[in-house]
Amino acid sequence: MGRSDVANKILRHLNRASALGWSLTEALLADEIPRHGIAPELVDPWEISAEVHRLYTQVFQAYADGETPQRLSVLLGAEFGRVRQKYTTTDPRVIGFVSMQFHYTGQQLLERLSTPEQGLVSPYLKVMDDHLYMPLRDTYEAAATHDLDSPSLIAVQHLLPVSTAIAKSVCDLVIRFYPDYKTYSGSLRSPQVKTSSIRDVEMFQVYLCLCVLEDSIRSFQQQLFPLCVMLYPQLNVQWELVQDMLKVLRWEMYDRLDSKAVQIFLPHLLALTEMFSPEVFQNSLPDVGRGLEKG
Incomplete structure (x- = not known):
């Protein structure tokens, strides 16, 4: 199965994977919003799911185009950084909801793939995960x-x-x-x-x-x-x-x-x-x- 076939297979299942991903994220973290005094309006399930869905779409379009994981950082690093900054500026804990949505959506997608296919796409998921979960852009800017x-x-x-x-x-x-x-x-x-x-x-x-x-x-x-x-x-x-x-x-x-x-x-x-x-x-x-x- 070629890159385009794998990417299309993933994108076909993305809507359902995203919905299931948010259900799992909510089951894990919904009670933490009042417990930690997080403003509920900062955790918008539709907006967070849409952002993660859009990033997955961009990543696997790049995968279908033959881009390497290393090149993905160059192509989409700024976009990953924008999303991370958006969800850490007001309350950094909100990035936890974004990261778990990304994680659970990815797990749902990987379950649809064969073991060899999982091996091919996992490096791309790691690039995305690293940029969302870690302060890479802040570190690069501080280094400069x-x-x-x-x-x-x-x-x-x-x-x-x-x-x-x-x-x-x-x-x-x-x-x-x-x-x-x-x-x-x-x-x-x-x-x-x-x-x-x-x-x-x-x-x-x-x-x-x-x-x-x-x-x-x-x-x-x-x-x-x-x-x-x-x-x-x-x-x-x-x-x-x-x-x-x-x-x-x-x-x-x-x-x-x-x-x-x-x-x-x-x-x-x-x-x-x-x-x-x-x-x-x-x-x-x-x-x-x-x-x-x-x-």
């Missing part, structure tokens, strides 16, 4: 403000190329620590959960890079932490698991980066680890909501 010999920029340039390898190693070690752990979506060992776990560790590293480039933990405080406070309990991701992930991430960074880069990242990584401590989390739910309302 630095001189080429900036120690912070050099450290980021060392980390990003190995961030996926680091994420895979971190997840492998965490699975060894928690061999019987089950999340909302299944065992940590399951391919679906492992893919999501790797993506999350990559996300933490991108936020770490952004904070280093901005010399501020603002993005941790205003974006990453509130999003995790909303999503992780619903996904049955315990705070101790996140703490151990951050500990292993620190080990991997020591192992793969030179000492200068590690010293640049370490203060921000320690601040992130402290932010995700169980003591902070126990009192975080109402405080996060109040802080965002004030901001």
Whole structure:
């Protein structure tokens, strides 16, 4: 089956997959809107579903045209960034609804494909997922403000190329620590959960890079932490698991980066680890909501 056939097969099922995707997103997160004090008008199911539907259509039109996953970032990166910015500007937690809608819609579409077809399109879904879930555009813009010999920029340039390898190693070690752990979506060992776990560790590293480039933990405080406070309990991701992930991430960074880069990242990584401590989390739910309302 050629690219056009696979793309047409996906696009034929996109409407139904999108509807089922929102049903699953709503089942997971609907109660979080009042619980976290999120303004209901910010979570418009029709608008979010339409945005994700449109992005999927653009991605698989590019796939049918023979574009590579790497080229997809160039072609649609600005559009991905626009959607992410739209849903993080007022309340960064809303991007969680967009990301879950993307995730569940993608799962529905993959179920319609053969295993070889899934292997062909999965890299395209990862590009889309990365741009929606991670602050890539903010990181690129922050990097552009630095001189080429900036120690912070050099450290980021060392980390990003190995961030996926680091994420895979971190997840492998965490699975060894928690061999019987089950999340909302299944065992940590399951391919679906492992893919999501790797993506999350990559996300933490991108936020770490952004904070280093901005010399501020603002993005941790205003974006990453509130999003995790909303999503992780619903996904049955315990705070101790996140703490151990951050500990292993620190080990991997020591192992793969030179000492200068590690010293640049370490203060921000320690601040992130402290932010995700169980003591902070126990009192975080109402405080996060109040802080965002004030901001």
